[in-house]
Amino acid sequence: MNYFSSNFKLGILGGGQLGKMLLYNTRKFDIQTFVLDNSDQAPSKIACDKFVKGDLLDFDTVYNFGKQVDVLTIEIENVNVDALEQLENENIKVYPSSKTLRQIQNKANQKLFYVDHNLPTAPFSRFAYLSEIEDAIKNGGLELPFVWKAARFGYDGNGVKIVRQLNDLEGLPAGECIAEEMIPFKNELAVIVARNVSGDIKTYPVVEMEFHPEANQVEYVICPARINDDVAKKAQDVALKTAEAFNHVGLLAVEMFQTQDDQILINEVAPRPHNSGHQTIEASFTSQFEQHLRAILDLPLGETKSKVGGIMVNLVGAEGHTGNVLYKNIENIMNLEGVTPHIYGKKQTRPFRKMGHVTIVNEDLSKARQIAEKVKNTIQVISE
Amino acid sequence: MNYFSSNFKLGILGGGQLGKMLLYNTRKFDIQTFVLDNSDQAPSKIACDKFVKGDLLDFDTVYNFGKQVDVLTIEIENVNVDALEQLENENIKVYPSSKTLRQIQNKANQKLFYVDHNLPTAPFSRFAYLSEIEDAIKNGGLELPFVWKAARFGYDGNGVKIVRQLNDLEGLPAGECIAEEMIPFKNELAVIVARNVSGDIKTYPVVEMEFHPEANQVEYVICPARINDDVAKKAQDVALKTAEAFNHVGLLAVEMFQTQDDQILINEVAPRPHNSGHQTIEASFTSQFEQHLRAILDLPLGETKSKVGGIMVNLVGAEGHTGNVLYKNIENIMNLEGVTPHIYGKKQTRPFRKMGHVTIVNEDLSKARQIAEKVKNTIQVISE
Numbered sequence: 001m002n003y004f005s006s007n008f009k010l011g012i013l014g015g016g017q018l019g020k021m022l023l024y025n026t027r028k029f030d031i032q033t034f035v036l037d038n039s040d041q042a043p044s045k046i047a048c049d050k051f052v053k054g055d056l057l058d059f060d061t062v063y064n065f066g067k068q069v070d071v072l073t074i075e076i077e078n079v080n081v082d083a084l085e086q087l088e089n090e091n092i093k094v095y096p097s098s099k100t101l102r103q104i105q106n107k108a109n110q111k112l113f114y115v116d117h118n119l120p121t122a123p124f125s126r127f128a129y130l131s132e133i134e135d136a137i138k139n140g141g142l143e144l145p146f147v148w149k150a151a152r153f154g155y156d157g158n159g160v161k162i163v164r165q166l167n168d169l170e171g172l173p174a175g176e177c178i179a180e181e182m183i184p185f186k187n188e189l190a191v192i193v194a195r196n197v198s199g200d201i202k203t204y205p206v207v208e209m210e211f212h213p214e215a216n217q218v219e220y221v222i223c224p225a226r227i228n229d230d231v232a233k234k235a236q237d238v239a240l241k242t243a244e245a246f247n248h249v250g251l252l253a254v255e256m257f258q259t260q261d262d263q264i265l266i267n268e269v270a271p272r273p274h275n276s277g278h279q280t281i282e283a284s285f286t287s288q289f290e291q292h293l294r295a296i297l298d299l300p301l302g303e304t305k306s307k308v309g310g311i312m313v314n315l316v317g318a319e320g321h322t323g324n325v326l327y328k329n330i331e332n333i334m335n336l337e338g339v340t341p342h343i344y345g346k347k348q349t350r351p352f353r354k355m356g357h358v359t360i361v362n363e364d365l366s367k368a369r370q371i372a373e374k375v376k377n378t379i380q381v382i383s384e
Numbered sequence: 385m386n387y388f389s390s391n392f393k394l395g396i397l398g399g400g401q402l403g404k405m406l407l408y409n410t411r412k413f414d415i416q417t418f419v420l421d422n423s424d425q426a427p428s429k430i431a432c433d434k435f436v437k438g439d440l441l442d443f444d445t446v447y448n449f450g451k452q453v454d455v456l457t458i459e460i461e462n463v464n465v466d467a468l469e470q471l472e473n474e475n476i477k478v479y480p481s482s483k484t485l486r487q488i489q490n491k492a493n494q495k496l497f498y499v500d501h502n503l504p505t506a507p508f509s510r511f512a513y514l515s516e517i518e519d520a521i522k523n524g525g526l527e528l529p530f531v532w533k534a535a536r537f538g539y540d541g542n543g544v545k546i547v548r549q550l551n552d553l554e555g556l557p558a559g560e561c562i563a564e565e566m567i568p569f570k571n572e573l574a575v576i577v578a579r580n581v582s583g584d585i586k587t588y589p590v591v592e593m594e595f596h597p598e599a600n601q602v603e604y605v606i607c608p609a610r611i612n613d614d615v616a617k618k619a620q621d622v623a624l625k626t627a628e629a630f631n632h633v634g635l636l637a638v639e640m641f642q643t644q645d646d647q648i649l650i651n652e653v654a655p656r657p658h659n660s661g662h663q664t665i666e667a668s669f670t671s672q673f674e675q676h677l678r679a680i681l682d683l684p685l686g687e688t689k690s691k692v693g694g695i696m697v698n699l700v701g702a703e704g705h706t707g708n709v710l711y712k713n714i715e716n717i718m719n720l721e722g723v724t725p726h727i728y729g730k731k732q733t734r735p736f737r738k739m740g741h742v743t744i745v746n747e748d749l750s751k752a753r754q755i756a757e758k759v760k761n762t763i764q765v766i767s768e
Contacts, residue, residue, distance in 0.1 A: 010412050020411065024408045024411070027404065027408070027431070027729075028724065028725065028726045028727065029727055030727040030740075031730035032635070046430070046431065046432065046433060047411070047431060049428065049429065049430060141565060279495070285722055286724075287744065293489045294718070299715055299718050300719035302718070303721055303722055304721075304726070307691040307692050307745070308691050331683055331684060334678070334684045335684035336685070337669075337687055338669055338687055339686075340412065340670075340674070340686070341412065341413065342412045342413065343413055343416070345411075345415040346415040356414075361669065361691070369552065
């Protein structure tokens with residue numbers, strides 16, 4: 001197929017910030033784009049050729065949208081997978097595949113997939129209902145503490161809770177979930193793997209993530225991770241094996257724990273451009289967004305190495321502020337070396353809401369880290 | 385003014401490829417954008433908040449458009465300057481100013497401006513009509529050869545011709561023009577200067593341009609230029625002085641000749657993002673487009689240094705091909721290290737038409753130059 005012809009159409013399910021950044025790269029290749037999103041206010045709306053408002057979880061909506069395009073991809077996992085499967089049967093190219101999405105959408109299935117493929121992950125138990133966890137604790141089948149995870153629809157720290165005592169279960173959703181062994185870890189790492197339709201595969205450098213202790217959201221992403229070469233190699237190998245096990249096409253972001261004894265355990269994966277790859281826009285030879293396009297269009301993959309050290313700071317709404325957003329001191333951070341803010345354009349802030357990110361690049365990573373801290377301590381996402 | 389508020393509106397006159405690349409960067413800062421263009425098919429149309437089709441040279445059209453925005457900028461010089469002046473009188477911020485645009489729009493005035501400000505440029509004579517040149521040659525007032533330049537509306541090699549004999553004048557436009565002394569030069573250089581509203585000023589590294597001998601279009605832009613430090617310093621000084629003489633706000637691309645005895649002469653300027661700065665997207669800490677926004681919004685200017693060596697290859701339509709465009713072998717060039725194509729999305733190709741550009745980045749500039757040549761010899765912009 002000639003992707004550089006005016007007839008080719010790419011469809012994207014989801015019109016959020018990730019989709020918007022993907023769309024900028026479709027422009028470099030002059031690709032016609034169709035976007036489906038639940039909201040009429042989706043950020044992608046003004047960056048695509050055709051925007052369709054509709055329910056991403058509705059079979060007919062996704063199916064009818066998909067029938068109009070040649071290649072269909074996602075920027076969010078919560079979409080109607082049955083429709084994707086039907087589209088595949090009718091020869092629409094869907095990347096990631098319905099099969100992969102089905103395995104990933106449900107965290108219990110995702111964990112079972114790792115076990116089935118001898119991929120390292122923390123031990124866990126699966127429960128059809130939250131009440132079964134309570135029973136298991138009471139009858140000694142499950143030991144405290146553990147990490148409770150909802151099997152479905154968790155994101156950004158929602159759907160995950162550390163359970164230290166029985167009443168920590170109060171208020172959690174009643175449905176399917178897993179209880180995962182708590183792993184004391186040195187680092188949270190991530191590797192983005194790109195694999196194109198022909199099976200060419202490349203990994204980006206390992207990044208290191210620092211989480212905000214309360215909000216359970218990534219605070220800094222540091223590229224490359226400050227770990228030794230053996231651990232980095234191990235993490236990249238695990239990521240490569242994971243992408244190959246899924247027979248994945250597109251980007252796969254593999255989030256991992258580095259344990260106290262330097263084992264690598266997979267935490268979870270995202271089959272699309274990911275928060276842990278935003279620094280690639282400024283720091284890498286090929287941004288994750290361009291790479292995702294190259295992969296799903298079966299073009300040669302771009303260089304994944306870095307030009308300079310890169311750090312990403314998430315911009316999240318400050319505590320105690322809800323309302324019309326104000327980016328206090330944004331001019332001050334733009335005065336620091338190598339700093340680029342990315343404002344997502346959400347009009348309303350609330351505590352811990354992801355409102356944007358800032359990239360800091362520098363030849364010297366430790367200098368970038370210092371500037372990143374200054375950025376974090378200077379800019380404030382507050383309400384007017 | 386708070387540029388990061390939802391009420392702020394930026395207007396752009398012209399909706400071409402430069403405007404489109406500028407618009408991607410407005411998204412990072414979540415800036416509301418209005419675009420005016422002559423054509424309903426303008427590339428910017430799907431990248432702005434509000435698109436207006438209208439004549440850029442019509443007073444009322446430009447005035448009424450400008451009244452809707454807070455800051456107005458251009459991506460093309462051929463706009464109605466009287467309207468811009470009126471808007472300035474009514475406190476709309478216009479960058480570059482109407483005064484600067486008036487000085488630049490007319491190449492004869494532009495040359496006189498350099499003379500008035502002691503800025504180095506090639507000797508020239510000004511003529512109200514082409515017929516006056518003929519007279520001047522005949523009566524010995526003008527010596528052959530010289531470079532004829534139309535005073536207005538020349539671009540991309542149009543409006544410029546080397547006149548070696550009298551009948552080279554045949555077929556040239558009859559209007560105002562200049563005859564410029566032919567300067568034997570070693571190099572064509574360019575420096576992009578950024579100056580913000582507060583007067584902070586920065587230059588990008590000097591780039592070196594190689595022109596296609598027939599089409600008089602830039603073939604390679606090489607960053608940094610392979611010249612010695614003294615010449616580079618001289619070129620940057622001339623560029624800085626030029627921007628200051630214009631009291632310029634925004635980007636000013638200063639194209640220069642390096643003469644055989646290493647003097648620097650200004651060729652011409654463009655008061656906006658420029659073809660000689662496209663490699664900044666991939667090679668620089670701050671792309672020229674982000675920098676233009678920072679300048680006109682009076683934000684701190686970003687770093688202008690490079691992360692890696694960068695070379696830009698213009699993609700122009702091959703000779704002998706007119707019709708629906710086909711980018712032959714584009715997949716092959718994407719397989720080369722550090723190569724990113726930018727396809728402008730024009731559906732029809734014709735000989736020497738600018739259809740896109742390709743950036744090649746590499747830590748080693750000489751390696752980038754080798755790859756650039758491979759790119760040029762591999763990709764072909766032909767008709768189907």
